[in-house]
Amino acid sequence: MKKILKFALCATMLVFSALSCNLFEPEPEPEPEPKPIVHGPAELVSFQFLAEDNVDIIYKDIEGVIDGTNVAVQVPEGTEVSALVARFEVSPNDTVKVDGVLQESGKTVNSFEAPVDYVVNEGTNVKSYKVTVSELPAGTWSRVASYPVDGIKLYKSAINPKTGEPAFLVSESDYQLSYVELKNGAFADDYILDSISGRYIGFNFGTDGTPYASFCHDNKNMSVVAKSGTGWAFVGEEKFGSRSNSYSSEIIEAPDGKVMMFYSMNAAANGLAKRELSVCTWDGSAWTVDQSLPVREPGAYGYWPKAVVANDVLYLGVFNPVNPNSFDVYSYKDGVWEVLVDKYNQKTAEGADTATPMYGFGIAADAKGNVYISIANNSETTQGSPRVFKYDAETKTVEQLGQSIICEDSVSARYNRVVVGYDYNVYFLYLNTAGNVCATKLNKKTQQWEDPTIISPNDGDTDIDLVINADGVPYASFFDNANKQIVVYKYE
16 A cells, blocks of 8 residues: 555656656747748859850950940950850859850850840849940051162062061062061161171061071072170171072971971082072071972072961971973971972862963962962963962862952962961952052951052052061051052051
């Protein structure tokens, strides 16, 4: 009985303890009301077309201009805008859609042939931006400067890589050599190369900005000089070679740092045949002279060598003045020469029985390894036809670029030059029938030459040149016979 009472008493105490805990425990606080979600702004911060996102379409990064909810982007003339990738930045946590399709910066492709609405969204905040892409206004040729010269035999121009502007080497009427640079749009730093006369000149810059000049010295030997400070000095020995007369020379710094000179002369000597192309190489300490081009036919005549470097490859064009007239193109890289074009003549390439005579010669190359040759074909009549041929590095074929340009004067037709920019814009300089200097550009969409700009109103202005800088700005020049001056234009 005592055990039962003791158990009941314990049970009662437990119940009382539990009730006491419940009686004195504080009531739970009410759950806090949820805070409202605050969304950040839906903002487009920047909009661009980058070259790395649009290979072979955009060649230099382009920044869009954001004005409120409008974005304006100007692309170069002729740019294909049907499939561009935009690089954009938005405020944190935003998403972007175009026509309901989620956009990924630097990856999503859209057509910008018409304005495109970019819808930026963060929660309930939505903002639409209209992106309009238009072409920059067409460039124009404008006169830059002129340099007085009493008379010339020949001049050459080249771009100074340090300034992006051209300099000029002039063989004056008495064969005295002079040099002048264009600086900030005006001629400056003109020098007479004391006691140095030369003909058949070549002119170019090294990558460090050193100008080199090659020429036939005293109508007998070849020489090369380089500018150092305010003076000029012979590179290596003063005269080399023992051939009697040069038809032309070209000088250029190869990608491996060697300075190469190409020329042909009117006599056989040093193991080379008469008028055979000669290769001379300066390795920094001595010349290796009068070498044949290892991939060229031994003894073959070679006139008007033209060389250019693009994407660490040297390209050399040579005119073959034998029947049938033709041209060759070679490449040089890592000490190895290769034949790209062998004895090309358009008529024979098309299967004609007779070839067309050719005159004049110019060369350019782009970063893809395509090579452009300017030359004039003469038909059976007195008409000439300045034109440009393109060697396609991918197909390894040669085709005419753009339409032929009729020039009813075979002498005028011989003057032609071609250049190509980093953006693959191709420019062509030539003389028309009246002897006016004409400049034109290849239309990327139609692949035809645009209507030319006559930059010389005078007939009889013969000597011309065309060069282009790393920014894709071409400089055209010519000798104004009437006013005895070299005149320079640029396109921008």
